[in-house]
Amino acid sequence: MFTGMVQAVGKVQTLEARGGDLRLQIQAGDLDTAALKIGDSIAMNGCCLTVVGKLPDGFGVDASRETLALTTFGDLKAGTAVNLETALTLSTPLGGHLVIGHVDGVGVVQSRREDARSVRYDIEVPVELMRYIARKGSICVDGVSLTVNAVEANRFEVNIIPHTLEHTIIRDYRIGTRVNLEVDLIARYLERLLVAQTVSN
Numbered sequence: 001m002f003t004g005m006v007q008a009v010g011k012v013q014t015l016e017a018r019g020g021d022l023r024l025q026i027q028a029g030d031l032d033t034a035a036l037k038i039g040d041s042i043a044m045n046g047c048c049l050t051v052v053g054k055l056p057d058g059f060g061v062d063a064s065r066e067t068l069a070l071t072t073f074g075d076l077k078a079g080t081a082v083n084l085e086t087a088l089t090l091s092t093p094l095g096g097h098l099v100i101g102h103v104d105g106v107g108v109v110q111s112r113r114e115d116a117r118s119v120r121y122d123i124e125v126p127v128e129l130m131r132y133i134a135r136k137g138s139i140c141v142d143g144v145s146l147t148v149n150a151v152e153a154n155r156f157e158v159n160i161i162p163h164t165l166e167h168t169i170i171r172d173y174r175i176g177t178r179v180n181l182e183v184d185l186i187a188r189y190l191e192r193l194l195v196a197q198t199v200s201n
Contacts, residue, residue, distance in 0.1 A: 003094030004145025026059040046143035048101025096145025132183035140182040
């Protein structure tokens with residue numbers, strides 16, 4: 001589990017196809033990897049992955065065929081910047097919201113506009129996910145915990161402050177950028193409870 005508070009921006013060093021799956025070597029940037037062990041979970045652009053190798057300045061992970069199909073990882077290439085966050089511990093401050101690292105779908109940036117020192121983005125969402133997205137609710141975009149400013153049709157708007165622009169890959173978003181989305185965990189469980197209640201009645 002994660003918080004959606006990105007700890008570092010890393011970079012894809014190499015990608016190696018392995019029988020339909022993909023092995024990625026990641027340069028970890030400013031992320032402290034000293035305590036990182038093989039088998040640990042790490043979020044990369046909001047997707048929970050397992051560390052399968054250690055490098056002097058990073059780590060290796062595998063992306064399965066399922067992960068490649070459901071995320072933007074098929075767009076990655078050597079040199080691509082990625083958001084990184086290590087798994088939540090009992091002593092980690094919960095500065096964002098609870099994120100499990102299971103990508104629900106891929107969104108597409110539709111607009112980018114300056115607003116004072118911030119930047120506002122409109123992101124188009126798969127229709128089936130819109131019911132989980134609420135104004136002033138939480139959403140995870142490429143591993144970043146964000147507050148939804150507005151919702152309209154199959155889009156939502158977020159406002160990105162200068163700190164987030166400086167410390168995440170969101171600074172590089174342009175119209176057409178594809179992003180990993182994870183909807184709020186509470187919304188998913190609430191829907192399930194309501195469906196179960198309706199069935200039992």
